[in-house]
Every structure is written in structure tokens, then in C-alpha cells.
Amino acid sequence: MAFYRGEEGSVKFDDAGSSAAAITSTRSWSLTLDKAVLETTALQDNYAGKIGSIISGSGSAEILYTASSADETAAFVDHINTVDDQGTALFELYLNSTKKIVFDAVVTSAEFTATIGEIEVITVNFETNGSITTTL
């Protein structure tokens, strides 16, 4: 049985939606997948009935600001400032070197922080668009 620690994770991204590249200095990422529930309970049923429906996801990634223009880091940080965003940016969230969750997403917010005595952090929040592929 294998366990994994957070430092084995990573984030890849491509604003063009084709070939994801590593993001520099990521500190954390998180993703929550949700499934809508539809009520199927009929009159005279004794128990509630439900079925699963639309699947969606939202999450965030924290990176330490390095002013890097390498890879897709700059595009990732600045993607919130993309107008007419069609939600086709490609995200790959890695749990280790091979296990990952892949989806297209819209960047919904980015929080830039500069706190005295601390390394500057940018938190990028996103919501998935379309299918989500898990390789777990």
C-alpha cells in the first residue's frame, strides 16, 4: 500500500487548451467535484428517490510569485485577465508523477497577496467546463 504526500503533487496548465506545461512554484491545489442530485420520489413512495445528474468541479491552486515567464506560469497567473474566456484552458492536477485529474476550466478569480515577512502568494480559483477525466 502506497501513501503520498502533498509535495508529490503538481499543476500543469495550458491557456490554449492543448498541451499542458508545468507551473512553477506551486504550493498547493485543491479540487472539489460535485454531482447534482435529481429527485425521483413519486407519489405514494415510502422512501425518497434520487439519481445523480450533472457533474461539475471547482478548485484552487496556490503559487508563490516568482515573476517567472517560463512554461505556462505567467499565462496561468494572468488568465483571470482574459476577456471572452471560452473556458478551454487545460488544467492537469497531479497527485503524484502519474496520477492526475484533467479538465478544462474557467479561472473565476485570482487573489494576489503581499504580506510583510512572507513570500508573495497568488491563489487562482477555477470552475470546470465540460468533462473531467480522472486517472487515479
Next chain:
Amino acid sequence: MAVANRNTIRGIVESRLATELADDPALPVVFHNMAYTPTLGSSWVQCLLSFGAGEYLTHGATTSASNRVVGVVVVNVFTPLGLGPGANYTIAKRIRDLYNRVIVSGVYFDAPIGPEVLASASPEGYFQTQVRVTFEFIEEL
């Protein structure tokens, strides 16, 4: 660009102090593991640098990853007994000004602590204060 070699970091810290104290009015300064016999009645400075904890900073294993490493510079300032604290504090100010919130070659120095008066000087026969400066640097793997 950050640096990871501990001797490089030590060199940055110590050379900064040595250069300052070589200027007029010059003062003897000694570092870890150096023999020195002070002259009673004259001022001198002792600089002791130690590295502390490291912590994960970014994703990644042994490559393309970063750690944050902290350390502390303890500077003991010795001045003659019986002359008040003024001369001592003057030296301490020179030391504080050297490191106070300074960023040098990827080493981030914090706001200094002190000069704090030590009740019992070590070695005896001096008025002793201590200035401490914590610092950190990023170790890139």
C-alpha cells in the same frame, strides 16, 4: 537567485560584518571556531551564525522544488566596563544597520532584535550586549 550552499550564506553574513568593522573606527571581530584573546579595556565583537529549520515551500520532490531555510546571526558586542552603554550602543547600531530588513544575494534579513544587555558578560570584564538577526533563504533543488 537564491543560494543553498551554507558556506555561501555564511560568507554573505560574515563578510558584511567584517567589512563594516574594518572601517574606521575599526574593531576586532571573531567568528565561530576562531581563537581570540580579548584585550581588557578595548571593545570587540563576536559573531555567531547558526542555521535552523527548513520547511517545504513548493511542490516537487528532489528536483524543481524549493525549501525555506531559516537561520540566526547572534552578535555579541563587548565594550569596557564602567563607561556606560553609549559606546556599546554605537557599535550595536552599526551592526543593526548592516542587516536591518536587507536582502542580499537571496538572503532575507529580518528586523534585528536588541541590543539587549546581558547581566553577566561572557567573558567577564566587559559590558556586553547582544544583537540578533533572524534570516531566511530559499533553497532551490
